[in-house]
Every structure is written in structure tokens, then in C-alpha cells.
Amino acid sequence: MDQRPLFLMTDPSCFDVSYQINPWMKPTAWRPEHAATAQTASGDLRASLQEAGAHVETIGAVRGLPDLVFPANAAVVLDGKVLLARFRHPERQGEEAVFRSVFTRLRSRGLVRELIDLPEGVLQEGAGDAIWDARRGLFWVGHGPRSTRSSVKAIARTFGREVVGLELASDRFYHLDTCFCPLSGGEVLYYPEAFTAQALATIRERLPEPQRIEATADDAAAFCVNAVNLDADLIMARAPAALKARLAAHGYRLIEVDLAPFILSGGAAYCMTLRLDRTSDAHPAILAAE
Ligand code: ARG
Secondary structure, three states, X not given: OOOOOEEEEXXXXXXXXXXXOOOOOOHHHOOOOHHHHHHHHHHHHHHHHHHOOOEEEEEOOOOOOHHHHOHHHOXXXXXXXXXXXXXXXXXXXXXXXXXXXXXXXXXXXXXXXXXXXXXXXXXXXXXXXXXXXXXOOEEEEEEOOOOOOOHHHHHHHHHXXXXXXXXXXXXXXXXXXXXXXXXXXXXXXXXXXXXXXXXXXXXXXXXXXXXXXXXXXXXXXXXXXXXXXXXXXXXXXXXXHHHHHHXXXXXXXXXXXXXXXXXXXXXXXXXXXXXXOOOOOHHHHHXXXX
């Protein structure tokens, strides 16, 4: 059995910004030369994951589905169970059938176990809005701009684990992964302004002060909260110096990748990947590896 962390990524050959479904997306700012920089950026992210000890499965691009490069939105995956996403915007709904066949193939290779559909009427945009906190053994679930409030219960029922719902207050931070990132040491990097007052109260109630790392508006706009964490390694888009220093003080090793073309679509490191090997008993394994 391969014990390496396993991630899904997508070939960026069909990536562009040709429609607008979040305020970061500006189709008029997209230049043909961004296609080449996107290839480099995606390759650099894959190499960083591999250097950090992960294995990456890459799926093919599909013309007309530029946001397929954000597989975090494909599904919520835990213990081999795959809860398939249902997208809010018609622009991304074509991805649903593609990801279903991707997961069917992954199941036939034994890389996931079971495919599950959301209940009727529930919208849920995958791990972008349902982040597994391995340290606490729970899901943090964002809802509002994309996923519906009803997704909170659907995730709890599917996985039988604790789920904490957090309502997002702004269209700029439309997925939880743009503003909330649980870290291996128990800290959470998050951007307070992205949340409703109630969600913020929930976060502060759940996390003792020393575990809260509050991102600034600059950190959030640089998409640094959208990070991949593997033990002490933290892979993210180019970060402001002050954030780097704060994360280093908590013992994290920052691996920066220039993800500029993907930021033009409102995404970065975390949502360009989907972790497939998470299990609900990961907690002791992570402590043993430290
Ligand atoms: N353009 C994509 C969208 O608006 C970006 C998705 C980024 N994904 C994420 N989980 N933050 O849907």
C-alpha cells in the first residue's frame, strides 16, 4: 500500500477566464500568454507536492470547462467515500459528469471506495466548502455564496463525523477554502472579515486564542489562506513577508509557488488539488509522523 498523501490535480490545458462567477474573475484581463504561465504554475505546484512527499494523479483537461482545474470542488472525500458535488452556477455544472467518471475510474483502481450523491436540492461544492480538520477529526463546512446551508447536515449524515457549519458573508470569499485553513499543529489560518458575526463567534469559541492565526486583507487577496498543509510544510501562492514570518514562528515551512494565472480565476494551491486519502483515524498517524 502506498502510504504517501494522494492528491488529484487537473491538466490546465483548457484553463482560461472566459466567464465571471466570482468577483476576482475578469475575462477582459485574460491574455493568451497566461495559458503558458498556467502550465508552468500548475507544474510547479505538482512538483512542490511531490517534493513534500505526496503522490499526484492528474486528470485530463476538457474544452469548455476551464474551472475543472479546481478539483477541490469535485467532491468531499473521507475514508474512501466520495460525496459528489453539485454546483450552483451553470458554468460549472458540466464538471459534475466529468468528475463522476473520474471517480468511477479511481474506484475501479481501488483509490476510492464508494460514490455517493447529495440529497435532492442540496448544493455543495466539494472540499472547497468542506475542509477536514485532521487534528480535531471534524469537517468545517462553509455555506452561503455557493453551497447551501442544507449541505451541513448532508455531510454529517454521509460521513458520520462532527461538522461545524460556517456561513460566509462575502462574494469575494465564496468558498471556505479562500478564507479558512486548519493546520497540522491545531492552529487555523483564517480571514475574519469573510465570515458572518455568528460564524466568527463559532470559530473563536472553538479555537483558543493561541491557535488563531488571523490573515490580513492582503494575505487573503494573495490567496495565501488557500494553502495545502502536509505536516510542517505549507504550500501556498506567493505570500506577503509578514505572513511568512508569522507562519515560520509557528514552526511551518513555507513553500511558495507563483500561481498568478489561477488567482485570476479566484483560486490557488488548495483548490487546485483534492486530497483523496484522508481517513477519520488520521489523527494518531499524524502525531506519530511528527
Ligand atoms: N473560478 C472558480 C469558481 O469561481 C474558482 C474556484 C476556486 N475554488 C475554490 N475552492 N476556491 O468557481
